[in-house]
Amino acid sequence: MKTVVFDLDGTLADTSGDLIAAANACFRDMGAGDLLDPRADAGTALRGGRAMLRLGMERLGRAAHDPLIDAYYQPLLDHYAREISTHTRLYDGAMDAVAMLKSRGYLVAICTNKPEGLARELLGRLGVLEHFGAMLGADSLAVRKPDPEHLFETVRRAGGAPERCVLIGDSVTDRDTSTAAGVPSILVTFGPAGDDMAALAPERLLHRYGDLPDMVDDLLREA
Secondary structure (H helix, E strand, C coil): CCEEEECCECCCEECHHHHHHHHHHHHHHCCCCCCCCCCCCHHHHCCCHHHHHHHHHHHCCCCCCCHHHHHCHHHHHHHHHHCCCCCCEECCCHHHHHHHHHHCCCEEEEECCCCHHHHHHHHHHHCCHHHCCCEECCCCCCCCCCCHHHHHHHHHHHCCCCCCEEEEECCHHHHHHHHHHCCCEEEECCCCCHHHCHHHCCCEEECCHHHHHHHHHHHHCCC
């Protein structure tokens, strides 16, 4: 069967506010105060915990490979786990699009570089985990995006055929994954890095979720 695979952070949900809050909690623990701005630094937040810690270290005038980045990575995850859904919201129309795709016979799944436990916790709190046939995180396999096997195994666990899928994402990682897998990608323009998506030359750009089902139909018609 044909499968639509979604990234999570910045694609299905705007998680940047809670990620920034967790990073700032770490900086306060260091005695540095809040170093990241929830709006201006949202794009960095969606690149992961170490990216946020690295940016903070740079703003303190410290090296990008400062040992505090590794030392505070687990504390950051701990802070985030405690307040994982305070500011996070699903993007408008996301779950309506998921429902429409399923009604048209597509399988739907999530492939994210967020740790699986945190991803499951967040999706559970948002009340949407059960709507997806499979959900793999950064630590679900020995590899993760942009390795295509992360995508392929997500599709297999959802019950689909790896060569008959499309990846919905918001980053160069998602684009590189789809290219390595030899499948099309649709990149969203409403996330924090939306203005950068056109330069990645995906098969389609998505400006609103209401357009997604028809885009998928078009891309997978011959798959």
